[in-house]
Amino acid sequence: MTWVQNLLSGVLIGAALIFMGFGVIGMFRLRNFYARILISAKVDTVGFLTMMAGIMVSAGFSFFSLKLGLITALVLLTNPIATHAIARSAHRSGYQVKRGPKDD
């Protein structure tokens, strides 16, 4: 691997870890469920995307990164749908959240 590939994939994977860290922190700091699901699912999908880009860069042009592109496209499509299904099932089951002073 050329050093450019190495550097770029390292930067991308580092950024992906930071995104995933934010996703995990978001799971704990946010008070009610709806805020939590909005933030952590979105940030986690972005972290996943960045990580896949980093590994694709480090793998270079090969069937490996072609397959990785397929997985990335699939997850980019399905992760928001799964999160929407969870939030809808919570909303439909009448899960109300009382708006605290800090929630606005």
Next chain:
Amino acid sequence: MLTVVLAVLSFFGLVVMLRILLGPTVWDRLLGLNLIASKILVAIVILARLMDLAFLLDIALVYAVLGFLGTILMARFIEKRGGI
């Protein structure tokens, strides 16, 4: 370098597992399950990259589809309170 990433990922997985245990509502648990599934998916891809075996990616692909289906069905099951 990728092994460090694997260690950090498993730490994140444990922390999310803590949220699954603590989660007040069942939907928090479902959300935590969804997050852990995507962490495991990334771990499989990193292992495929480390061992340089391309067929591991097929496992990751199947895992992504099954994780998605599981989450969708569980959400529906909870929403309909058992009567799918």
